[in-house]
Amino acid sequence: MNTETASAITPAQYVQHHLDHLLFNLNSMSFGNNGFWTLNLDTVLVSLVTGLIIATLLRVVAVRMTAGVPGKLQNFVEIIIEFVQKSVTDTFHGTSKIIAPLALTIFVWVFFMNVMDLLPIDLLPRALAAVGFTHFKNVPTADPNMTFAMSISVFVLIIFYNFKIKGWHLAKEVFTKPFGIYLFPLNITFRLVEEFVKPLSLALRLFGNMFAGELVFILIALLPWWAQWLPGGIWSIFHILIISIQAFIFMMLTIVYLSMAHDKH
Amino acid sequence: MDINATLLGQLITFLILVWFTMKYVWPPITKAMQEREKKIAAGLEAADRSKRELELAEHKALAIIREAKLDAAQIVDQSHKRAVQIVDEAKANARTEGQRILDQANEEFAREVSRTRETLRKHLASLAIAGAEKIISRNLDPVTNAALLDEFVAEI
Numbered sequence: 520m521n522t523e524t525a526s527a528i529t530p531a532q533y534v535q536h537h538l539d540h541l542l543f544n545l546n547s548m549s550f551g552n553n554g555f556w557t558l559n560l561d562t563v564l565v566s567l568v569t570g571l572i573i574a575t576l577l578r579v580v581a582v583r584m585t586a587g588v589p590g591k592l593q594n595f596v597e598i599i600i601e602f603v604q605k606s607v608t609d610t611f612h613g614t615s616k617i618i619a620p621l622a623l624t625i626f627v628w629v630f631f632m633n634v635m636d637l638l639p640i641d642l643l644p645r646a647l648a649a650v651g652f653t654h655f656k657n658v659p660t661a662d663p664n665m666t667f668a669m670s671i672s673v674f675v676l677i678i679f680y681n682f683k684i685k686g687w688h689l690a691k692e693v694f695t696k697p698f699g700i701y702l703f704p705l706n707i708t709f710r711l712v713e714e715f716v717k718p719l720s721l722a723l724r725l726f727g728n729m730f731a732g733e734l735v736f737i738l739i740a741l742l743p744w745w746a747q748w749l750p751g752g753i754w755s756i757f758h759i760l761i762i763s764i765q766a767f768i769f770m771m772l773t774i775v776y777l778s779m780a781h782d783k784h
Numbered sequence: 785m786d787i788n789a790t791l792l793g794q795l796i797t798f799l800i801l802v803w804f805t806m807k808y809v810w811p812p813i814t815k816a817m818q819e820r821e822k823k824i825a826a827g828l829e830a831a832d833r834s835k836r837e838l839e840l841a842e843h844k845a846l847a848i849i850r851e852a853k854l855d856a857a858q859i860v861d862q863s864h865k866r867a868v869q870i871v872d873e874a875k876a877n878a879r880t881e882g883q884r885i886l887d888q889a890n891e892e893f894a895r896e897v898s899r900t901r902e903t904l905r906k907h908l909a910s911l912a913i914a915g916a917e918k919i920i921s922r923n924l925d926p927v928t929n930a931a932l933l934d935e936f937v938a939e940i
Binding site: 545554555556557558559562563566567570573574577578580581582584585586587589596597600601604616617619620621623624628659662663664665667668669671672 | 786802806
């Protein structure tokens with residue numbers, strides 16, 4: 520942020536501007552807010568672009584895949600896949616075909632969307648402002664819509680596998696754990712809270728980390744230009760750690776929750 | 785920051801991405817990786833096996849060389865013996881042959897001598913007869929006889 524805009528708008532306005540999404544009214548098909556039927560166009564676009572890049576990259580590697588000597592790109596993808604595979608096989612002992620690819624998608628996609636946080640905070644908004652877009656938040660994972668979309672998918676899978684694998688055993692589990700059958704109302708309450716907390720914590724953890732990280736970048740951008748490089752640099756380096764860890768945690772917890780849904784106690 | 789329709793859109797995007805990964809990304813990559821693992825295992829095993837085979841072949845080659853050396857020594861020995869034998873045989877042959885030739889020559893010589901002697905005797909007899917005839921045809925002149933005899937003797 521330069522001094523010109525600083526004089527034009529107050530710091531509070533600057534922060535508020537950066538926290539607003541590029542909204543698209545689905546009723547009138549124009550920019551603007553329309554309650555639930557609004558699309559956060561920035562989240563949708565950035566996540567789509569990153570998703571497409573990832574899908575293309577992985578598909579290209581998958582097509583060119585050889586069992587012989589791997590190239591650099593193939594090697595890189597193989598390292599990621601081996602890492603995901605190891606994480607899955609370490610905690611999950613079922614035979615589901617979906618969990619490993621799901622974990623891979625979550626890890627890579629979340630990581631890439633988190634990486635958008637490392638772009639200079641004003642780069643994309645400014646560039647797009649030049650062509651007429653008023654707002655732009657370039658970190659999809661700092662949008663609860665994004666994180667909840669993923670955690671709700673995982674939640675649905677958790678419920679699905681609970682029913683599919685456990686069958687009647689699930690009822691027994693819900694009624695008798697952890698206090699025995701005589702306290703079954705309490706047991707049911709506990710179980711419901713436990714299950715519904717899973718998607719909530721998954722989504723809010725990622726959202727909170729990314730949102731807070733972005734906010735800190737915004738606050739650093741409010742400093743005078745000569746004071747930005749030190750806190751900006753430190754926070755960026757620290758943030759590299761955070762975005763990797765958050766992507767990993769989301770993947771790992773997905774695996775753990777799904778393996779819990781598979782395990783009969 | 786509100787929850788809105790973006791949630792639905794992202795849900796669909798996420799599901800499509802997961803489906804895509806599950807269908808088109810994960811299986812081919814993991815399959816190739818497993819194939820490579822198998823290949824590497826097979827390669828290592830083959831290397832081990834060929835190493836063992838090489839050792840075996842080396843042992844075999846050494847044994848063959850040792851045997852060949854022994855054989856060669858034996859053959860050389862035998863041929864030495866045979867050569868000596870041949871030389872000895874040749875010597876013996878030559879000796880007997882020489883002896884035979886010598887004997888033959890001696891015999892031949894003896895025969896020749898006796899034949900010559902015989903011839904000479906015949907000649908002497910005919911000469912004696914011729915001399916006697918000559919003597920008889922002339923007078924029994926002792927002087928002439930003596931002269932004739934002398935002549936005869938000189939003729940002999």
